[in-house]
Amino acid sequence: MIELRAVKAALKQQSIHFFVDPQWVIPSIIAPFIFTTVTLYLFSHTGGDLLLYAVLGGGVLGMWGNTIQSSSWSIGYDRMNGTLEAIMVTPSSLSSVVLGRCIWNSFIGLLNALAVFLVAQLAFGIDVTLRDPAGFVIALFLTLISLSVLGMVFGAFYVVTRASSALFQMLEFPVYVLSGAVYSLAILPEWTRPFSYVIPATWGAEALKIACFTGYDSLGLGYWGALTVLLISTIAFLLLSLQLFSYLEHKAKVSGTLVRY
Amino acid sequence: MNANEIVISVKDLVKVYPSAARLFGDGGKEKLAVDHVSFDIHRGEIFGLLGPNGAGKTTTIKMLSTLLIPTSGVANVLGIDVTKDSLKLRSRINLVSGGERGLYFRLTGRQNLDFFSDMYQVPRELKRKRSLELLDLVGLTDAADVRVENYSRGMKQRLHLARGLVNDPEVLFLDEPTLGLDPEIARETRALIHKLSEGGMTIMLTTHYMFEADQLCDRLAIISNGRIKGIGSPYSMKEAVRNDTVIEVEAIEISEMQKEQMKALPGVSAISLEVLEGRMMARMVVEDASSLIPTVASLLEGRKIISIRVDQPTLEDAYLKMVSSK
Numbered sequence A: 001m002i003e004l005r006a007v008k009a010a011l012k013q014q015s016i017h018f019f020v021d022p023q024w025v026i027p028s029i030i031a032p033f034i035f036t037t038v039t040l041y042l043f044s045h046t047g048g049d050l051l052l053y054a055v056l057g058g059g060v061l062g063m064w065g066n067t068i069q070s071s072s073w074s075i076g077y078d079r080m081n082g083t084l085e086a087i088m089v090t091p092s093s094l095s096s097v098v099l100g101r102c103i104w105n106s107f108i109g110l111l112n113a114l115a116v117f118l119v120a121q122l123a124f125g126i127d128v129t130l131r132d133p134a135g136f137v138i139a140l141f142l143t144l145i146s147l148s149v150l151g152m153v154f155g156a157f158y159v160v161t162r163a164s165s166a167l168f169q170m171l172e173f174p175v176y177v178l179s180g181a182v183y184s185l186a187i188l189p190e191w192t193r194p195f196s197y198v199i200p201a202t203w204g205a206e207a208l209k210i211a212c213f214t215g216y217d218s219l220g221l222g223y224w225g226a227l228t229v230l231l232i233s234t235i236a237f238l239l240l241s242l243q244l245f246s247y248l249e250h251k252a253k254v255s256g257t258l259v260r261y
Numbered sequence B: 001m002n003a004n005e006i007v008i009s010v011k012d013l014v015k016v017y018p019s020a021a022r023l024f025g026d027g028g029k030e031k032l033a034v035d036h037v038s039f040d041i042h043r044g045e046i047f048g049l050l051g052p053n054g055a056g057k058t059t060t061i062k063m064l065s066t067l068l069i070p071t072s073g074v075a076n077v078l079g080i081d082v083t084k085d086s087l088k089l090r091s092r093i094n095l096v097s098g099g100e101r102g103l104y105f106r107l108t109g110r111q112n113l114d115f116f117s118d119m120y121q122v123p124r125e126l127k128r129k130r131s132l133e134l135l136d137l138v139g140l141t142d143a144a145d146v147r148v149e150n151y152s153r154g155m156k157q158r159l160h161l162a163r164g165l166v167n168d169p170e171v172l173f174l175d176e177p178t179l180g181l182d183p184e185i186a187r188e189t190r191a192l193i194h195k196l197s198e199g200g201m202t203i204m205l206t207t208h209y210m211f212e213a214d215q216l217c218d219r220l221a222i223i224s225n226g227r228i229k230g231i232g233s234p235y236s237m238k239e240a241v242r243n244d245t246v247i248e249v250e251a252i253e254i255s256e257m258q259k260e261q262m263k264a265l266p267g268v269s270a271i272s273l274e275v276l277e278g279r280m281m282a283r284m285v286v287e288d289a290s291s292l293i294p295t296v297a298s299l300l301e302g303r304k305i306i307s308i309r310v311d312q313p314t315l316e317d318a319y320l321k322m323v324s325s326k
Helices: A004-020 A022-042 A048-081 A084-088 A094-122 A133-159 A164-179 A190-198 A200-212 A222-255 B057-064 B086-090 B109-119 B124-137 B153-163 B183-198 B210-216 B234-239 B256-263 B289-299 B315-324
Strands: B006-018 B030-042 B046-050 B072-077 B093-097 B171-175 B202-207 B219-224 B227-232 B245-251 B268-276 B279-286 B305-311
Touching (some): A004 B109, A022 A048, A022 A094, A048 A084, A048 A094, A048 A164, A084 B093, A094 A133, A094 A222, A133 A164, A133 A200, A133 A222, A164 A200, A190 A200, A200 A222, A222 B006, B006 B202, B030 B057, B030 B202, B030 B219, B046 B057, B046 B183, B046 B210, B057 B072, B057 B202, B093 B153, B109 B153, B124 B153, B183 B202, B183 B210, B202 B210, B210 B315, B219 B234, B219 B315, B256 B268, B256 B279, B279 B315
Parallel strands (some): B046 B219, B093 B171, B171 B202
Antiparallel strands (some): B006 B030, B219 B227
């Protein structure tokens, strides 16, 4: 169950942590810049859509990394801090807390996007003209929410063990590859397609590219079609994460592993 | 307030831990942590769970505060089954653990209290008022807007207590509340616990400090190897060893083998060995000290005995006797 007040409290708490803890500057600000800068150098001799593709790919990868990492690490942080039990003894659900933090992470991701586009435009002089700016912002925000929700799925495993970071490290990069953030899904083997279609970020990336490039529609559903699938798959992953939280919380209460770090 | 009302009722509670935590499947060798424990706690009482490390104290308190699911048995807190209706119970109880962890160090004391007030859905109109009252109660008003990472250990423990009170719980569980605190801060913490109890709050605490249990608890249960060895008031516990005496032997060195030999002597019900600065001290609970002293002296032949004296048993001796019993 999701309690709005707990979601809001967790969002506020995450924002305070963000501003007082300098370590977040690395994944939130520095990493997206590095991704963007490296990609832009690689593509600097190209032009037109391909360069915009580089801005999109580099920036998006950096943002996604931050969003997915901070969301999945949410419970790991409480486990390390010794606050996991203090939260779990309250009437509010752990999933509400994680959701609140995820919303903040998505918001920061959106600010990152703005920063990345400014760097591309001001430092590299790239003409970042989007076909549909409003559609781009909507798709980006929903994609970030979907990645946060994916982070919740990974993060749920932190309830039972700190070793979840290994699982997360293992799954993070396949998500980037399979979602086709930097390149077209067409270059991936046919058998990987079902995995790509299941990941919400695939549809987010599709909607983003449609909003950027004139005539782009690699999955054939159009902007609103891709956004609808993104929304449906995000809700499905949210429900999956809530079920996982419920199952893994029960398991942790049976095995007594909540405080081990 | 009805002091006879039972607010915590525990019957045959058992907790078995699977030995290895795995994501799927329990597997491995099991560990019996709590073994058919039963007791009742009345409203407004301070009830202590006293026992050595690994005795099952924390496991018991975590089952009662809904953080662990019992393997079998029944536990009701405020008439609510801790397993079946844990969500309903949580708004009426709270848990405070000892030690430094369990707070958000990058947040201020006030921000920590605000966050947990929201988690307990404390009415908004009450939230700020209660937060101020609690900071005042634990003496942290001046440090309210200082980040917790800059707090001393004692300040952190006081903030822990304040956090445990944000929802004005009817039952407060305290797990080793004075663990690692210096004597002065520990004394203040005990005074605060006493004050809360006088206000009608039911408090269940775990401790392995004998004097703390003696000073604070209306009643206590001695637990060892997951089993309750005795329940009663500190006075009645001491009464149980009233007819015993204590032999206290100080020597430069007492080996583990000599300790076992002393323990095996007839009439010795418990023994503890303490390492002091440059010497060791064995404390034995015995039926008849005078007849045993020569035997004890002969057992330590070859070791330099500093002193042998006879003492009256304390709560610690009662505890030792119960913990040593099979």
